[in-house]
Amino acid sequence: MEEALNFQVIIDNFTYFMIGRYPNGPLGGLGLTMYLAVVSCVLSFFGGLILGLLSLSRYAVIRYPVNLFINAVRGIPLLMVIFWMYFLLPALMGKTVPEATTVIMGLTIFTSAYMSQIVRAGIQGIPKGQTEAAVSTGLKHWQAMLYIVLPQGLRNMIPSFVNQFVSLIKDTSLAFIVGVSELTHVGTQINNRTMAFPTEIFIFIAAVYFVLCFAFTSFSRWLEGRLAWRKSI
Amino acid sequence: MLKYTFDWSIVTSGKYFEWLVSGLKVTLELSAVGIVCAFILGLLIAVLKMSHYRPVRWIATAYLEFFRNTPLLVQIFFWYFGSYKVLPAAVNEWLNSTNFEFAAAAIALTIYTSAFIAEDIRSGILSIPKEQMEAARSAGFSYLRSMQYIILPQAVRITIPPLVNQFLNLAKNSSLAMSIGVMELTYQARQVESYTFKGFEAFTAATVVYLGLSVVITALMDLYNKKVLNPHRA
Numbered sequence: 018m019e020e021a022l023n024f025q026v027i028i029d030n031f032t033y034f035m036i037g038r039y040p041n042g043p044l045g046g047l048g049l050t051m052y053l054a055v056v057s058c059v060l061s062f063f064g065g066l067i068l069g070l071l072s073l074s075r076y077a078v079i080r081y082p083v084n085l086f087i088n089a090v091r092g093i094p095l096l097m098v099i100f101w102m103y104f105l106l107p108a109l110m111g112k113t114v115p116e117a118t119t120v121i122m123g124l125t126i127f128t129s130a131y132m133s134q135i136v137r138a139g140i141q142g143i144p145k146g147q148t149e150a151a152v153s154t155g156l157k158h159w160q161a162m163l164y165i166v167l168p169q170g171l172r173n174m175i176p177s178f179v180n181q182f183v184s185l186i187k188d189t190s191l192a193f194i195v196g197v198s199e200l201t202h203v204g205t206q207i208n209n210r211t212m213a214f215p216t217e218i219f220i221f222i223a224a225v226y227f228v229l230c231f232a233f234t235s236f237s238r239w240l241e242g243r244l245a246w247r248k249s250i
Numbered sequence: 251m252l253k254y255t256f257d258w259s260i261v262t263s264g265k266y267f268e269w270l271v272s273g274l275k276v277t278l279e280l281s282a283v284g285i286v287c288a289f290i291l292g293l294l295i296a297v298l299k300m301s302h303y304r305p306v307r308w309i310a311t312a313y314l315e316f317f318r319n320t321p322l323l324v325q326i327f328f329w330y331f332g333s334y335k336v337l338p339a340a341v342n343e344w345l346n347s348t349n350f351e352f353a354a355a356a357i358a359l360t361i362y363t364s365a366f367i368a369e370d371i372r373s374g375i376l377s378i379p380k381e382q383m384e385a386a387r388s389a390g391f392s393y394l395r396s397m398q399y400i401i402l403p404q405a406v407r408i409t410i411p412p413l414v415n416q417f418l419n420l421a422k423n424s425s426l427a428m429s430i431g432v433m434e435l436t437y438q439a440r441q442v443e444s445y446t447f448k449g450f451e452a453f454t455a456a457t458v459v460y461l462g463l464s465v466v467i468t469a470l471m472d473l474y475n476k477k478v479l480n481p482h483r484a
Binding site for chain 1: 254314315316318319320321322323324325327328331332333334335336400422423425426428429434440443449450453456460461463464
């Protein structure tokens with residue numbers, strides 16, 4: 018140990034770390050991190066569901082471009098996706114876009130591509146006989162998918178979705194780079210202001226992310242165990 | 251209506267092209283250093299995690315859980331801004347004498363990736379039937395020698411595809427190093443954008459390079475799967 022650690026800086030700025038200047042100003046810190054993660058997660062759930070279903074389409078005209086898109090997004094860094102949004106969104110919309118929206122869009126597109134793989138695997142994990150039986154009772158193919166296959170598949174996907182949510186919480190830290198004042202950004206801000214406590218600040222921030230992510234990781238493991246147990250009986 | 255004239259020449263030749271090439275070089279260097287160190291560290295952690303001694307297992311588990319459940323960016327910031335207070339003076343001195351941005355990014359990427367690699371290696375080892383170890387032990391091999399001669403050579407073969415995957419993740423994750431000023435590919439694309447206002451061209455170029463990297467490596471991996479893992483499957 019070179020210098021003793023002094024965590025007073027954390028106690029002094031605790032509310033700022035947690036919620037930024039809210040309610041007297043915009044939400045920041047951990048609150049904004051959670052907001053970004055939850056909104057992006059909900060959007061990417063639907064994005065991933067749509068992409069996943071389209072990537073299994075019976076029509077090659079739909080399947081190929083969708084798979085190309087999914088693999089392209091999976092092949093580049095998230096940071097690159099966020100930069101694309103950063104200057105594509107204003108160009109497409111013809112007006113400036115708030116940084117938080119840019120980040121949510123970037124996270125959503127990136128995570129949807131990964132979620133689509135979960136949806137795909139979940140659907141493919143349901144025996145083909147189910148679709149065949151549903152179709153032979155008179156359901157259309159899309160009805161069989163919607164009412165028979167998806168409800169069963171989705172249940173198996175839940176643990177993977179939770180894992181993806183954990184990745185999202187971690188990925189929101191990239192919002193720092195375009196200047197959104199979530200937890201990591203607040204950390205660097207306080208670090209720039211106080212100068213002398215970078216070690217304490219980043220250990221604390223890492224610990225906050227860890228507690229949050231570890232809780233969800235454990236939850237996902239518990240779910241996985243429960244699902245396996247239900248299947249075994 | 252969008253009024254934008256494309257000028258692809260800026261990213262295909264001249265000064266800005268050279269910036270992007272130098273960025274790619276740094277990205278590849280960072281990824282190469284990272285994957286080698288992360289493999290060694292990951293192997294060590296995987297072995298610790300399977301130890302017979304509970305405290306040793308706990309240490310490995312704590313390591314895995316902690317580094318997998320914190321954002322890479324925060325880890326990079328920790329090593330770059332905050333590590334000097336917890337590292338010995340000699341290490342700090344050595345780090346400052348090197349290219350510190352690169353070193354901090356390399357350390358963070360190595361540790362982050364090693365936690366994922368350790369799990370891949372562990373599941374590779376666990377996929378080898380237990381009887382092999384028992385047979386090796388009863389033939390007189392020590393635990394370590396059984397690992398070395400019987401288990402690991404087989405496990406490594408199975409572990410290569412996930413490792414290659416981790417390498418690709420590492421290459422993509424190395425883009426975060428730009429936040430502490432490492433001049434890798436994303437950093438240079440950003441530079442080109444701010445110097446020329448040709449963001450579309452700059453980011454397209456960087457995107458194509460990242461995609462090219464993953465397409466080439468994925469193709470090599472498919473080949474490996476076909477030739478080495480399943481040579482007899484039609």
